[in-house]
Amino acid sequence: xxxxxxxxxxxxxxxxxxxxxxACSTATGAPATPSASGPQLSGSITVxxxxxxxxxxxxxxxxxxxxxxxTSVNFNFGSSGALATQIVSGAPVxxxxxxxxLDMATVQASHMVSGTPVTFARNWLEIVVKPxxxxxxxxxxxxxxxxxxxxxxxxxxCGSTTQEALRRAGVTLATSKVSLGADVDxxxxxxxxxxxxxxxxxxxxAATVGAQxxxxxxxxxxxxxxxxxxxxxxxxxxxSLASAWVAYVVGPIGQAALRRAHFLPPG
Amino acid sequence: xxxxxxxxxxxxxxxxxxxxVAVGLLALPVVGLLVRVSWWTLASDLTSPxxxxxxxxxxxxxxxxxxxxxxxxxxxxxxxxxxxxxGKSVVRAITVLxxxxxxxxxxxxxxxxxxxxxxxGRPLFDWFGIQFTFSTAGxxxxxxxxxxxxxxxxxxxxLQVMDARFEEVSASLGAGRWATFRLVTAPMIWSSxxxxxALTWARALGEFGATITFAGNIQGRTQTLPLAVYLAxxxxxxxxxxxxxxxxxxxxxxxxxxxxxxxxxWRT
Numbered sequence: 001x002x003x004x005x006x007x008x009x010x011x012x013x014x015x016x017x018x019x020x021x022x023a024c025s026t027a028t029g030a031p032a033t034p035s036a037s038g039p040q041l042s043g044s045i046t047v048x049x050x051x052x053x054x055x056x057x058x059x060x061x062x063x064x065x066x067x068x069x070x071t072s073v074n075f076n077f078g079s080s081g082a083l084a085t086q087i088v089s090g091a092p093v094x095x096x097x098x099x100x101x102l103d104m105a106t107v108q109a110s111h112m113v114s115g116t117p118v119t120f121a122r123n124w125l126e127i128v129v130k131p132x133x134x135x136x137x138x139x140x141x142x143x144x145x146x147x148x149x150x151x152x153x154x155x156x157x158c159g160s161t162t163q164e165a166l167r168r169a170g171v172t173l174a175t176s177k178v179s180l181g182a183d184v185d186x187x188x189x190x191x192x193x194x195x196x197x198x199x200x201x202x203x204x205x206a207a208t209v210g211a212q213x214x215x216x217x218x219x220x221x222x223x224x225x226x227x228x229x230x231x232x233x234x235x236x237x238x239x240s241l242a243s244a245w246v247a248y249v250v251g252p253i254g255q256a257a258l259r260r261a262h263f264l265p266p267g
Numbered sequence: 268x269x270x271x272x273x274x275x276x277x278x279x280x281x282x283x284x285x286x287x288v289a290v291g292l293l294a295l296p297v298v299g300l301l302v303r304v305s306w307w308t309l310a311s312d313l314t315s316p317x318x319x320x321x322x323x324x325x326x327x328x329x330x331x332x333x334x335x336x337x338x339x340x341x342x343x344x345x346x347x348x349x350x351x352x353x354g355k356s357v358v359r360a361i362t363v364l365x366x367x368x369x370x371x372x373x374x375x376x377x378x379x380x381x382x383x384x385x386x387x388g389r390p391l392f393d394w395f396g397i398q399f400t401f402s403t404a405g406x407x408x409x410x411x412x413x414x415x416x417x418x419x420x421x422x423x424x425x426l427q428v429m430d431a432r433f434e435e436v437s438a439s440l441g442a443g444r445w446a447t448f449r450l451v452t453a454p455m456i457w458s459s460x461x462x463x464x465a466l467t468w469a470r471a472l473g474e475f476g477a478t479i480t481f482a483g484n485i486q487g488r489t490q491t492l493p494l495a496v497y498l499a500x501x502x503x504x505x506x507x508x509x510x511x512x513x514x515x516x517x518x519x520x521x522x523x524x525x526x527x528x529x530x531x532x533w534r535t
Contacts, residue, residue, distance in 0.1 A: 040394075079501055081501050082500070082501045085501075085504070107506065111359050122510060147401070148401040148483065148485065150483070155498075155501040156501060171468055175486045176485065176486075176487055176488055177485070177487075178485060179401060179483035179484045179485045179487070179489070180484045180485075180486070180490070181499055182497065182498060182501055189484055192373075193378065194378060194382070194400060194401070194480075194481075194483060195378075195382050195383045195398065195400035195401055195483075196401060196483060204281070
């Protein structure tokens with residue numbers, strides 16, 4: 001797994017220095033209902049979140065807005081690796097929700113994480129095939145019969161976990177039949193919208209395909225779980241709102257929404 | 268060189284300022300790219316298996332797309348310039364549509380036409396087992412779709428400008444249509460033909476949106492240079508920059524080769 005060696009240390013003006021202490025306690029103190037957390041929240045924040053969180057977070061933003069009508073939470077969804085690169089190169093982001101601790105560590109290494117990241121969910125892998133499973137794919141090993149298998153690029157969390165799962169299953173896919181997706185959404189789309197025979201994506205993605213595909217579970221002995229950490233960034237311009245969003249995701253409402261989207265509990 | 272020295276007027280400030288900003292806007296990204304190039308690892312970055320596969324595939328596919336564009340686009344350009352038929356304006360609109368269409372939309376459209384469930388793709392697959400998606404042929408198809416308009420537009424314009432009486436004279440002297448085209452028309456529009464082909468090739472070489480949407484991203488089969496740049500950016504920025512430099516150099520080479528056409532007499 002090759003990561004960029006000389007990523008620029010951010011040119012970001014770390015202006016908000018004094019406020020550090022107050023914020024992180026709200027983030028970790030999960031159980032309190034976010035609405036009870038006191039003074040009016042206002043303004044907007046940008047949350048960079050792993051592509052696999054698109055559905056769950058978009059839904060949560062709607063209910064969050066009902067609680068805090070004068071706020072707006074904007075999203076930047078993508079592969080966690082790309083998002084981490086953007087943050088480290090100075091993208092104006094308030095909260096980072098990564099699909100792997102590794103990409104969070106990249107941001108931490110640049111001293112841009114405020115406090116300690118909190119794990120708020122986990123995810124498993126699943127195979128998605130064409131409706132009716134015309135090729136009879138029942139396992140990772142069956143993927144060798146497929147003409148084109150879409151998997152995530154190895155720099156994305158779904159890519160590294162996929163490689164590990166294939167290794168555990170003792171399956172080698174020829175380069176000539178692997179179509180790489182930049183993130184998990186792009187990977188899934190190659191089956192649901194395109195002509196790839198199968199894709200390896202997260203369980204949470206497989207749950208969304210509807211009539212456009214079918215999920216094929218991967219047994220726990222071969223499957224690889226990834227943890228999702230979330231953190232407020234030191235560069236935030238709206239610390240109270242950023243912390244409130246993290247608390248909301250970690251708290252009961254966020255957790256319930258994540259369970260509904262088939263994410264595993266963080267523990 | 269330029270004999271009659273025009274009077275050098277001092278450029279008006281309201282034009283000079285935005286003009287300079289425009290140059291900066293266009294030049295700065297290129298400078299940014301050049302500054303980030305890791306020169307001492309360039310050779311190894313460009314000779315990795317992924318880079319070499321992408322380079323080979325890009326060359327093969329873009330040349331095929333240029334060839335197909337010549338084969339199909341040249342006759343169409345002639346028809347548009349020299350004949351009258353009903354629905355000509357519709358045909359012309361369809362011809363230039365890919366020029367303004369976002370390439371990713373082109374990819375979706377190609378998918379719906381030539382995909383396994385597409386209007387033409389389904390019979391092709393069911394009856395002959397031919398599949399364009401996720402194949403090198405699909406890359407050529409996508410590149411031809413976005414690039415052929417450049418050839419058609421350039422050549423048609425040249426044919427319009429050319430004095431058709433030369434062809435009439437040739438015909439009146441007994442030359443057949445093909446002889447007329449070969450001996451009269453082709454030489455007269457030659458520079459436009461070359462320019463159109465070069466533009467088409469450059470556009471095909473840089474194709475990204477339609478390709479990744481329609482043909483996927485398979486190393487050695489559909490992963491062309493721009494796709495490799497995009498994926499490398501996620502993981503290894505240095506390689507992405509190296510591959511970008513390669514594409515930049517190729518683009519510049521096209522520009523220099525066509526300098527007579529676009530850059531005036533290449534005066535400094």
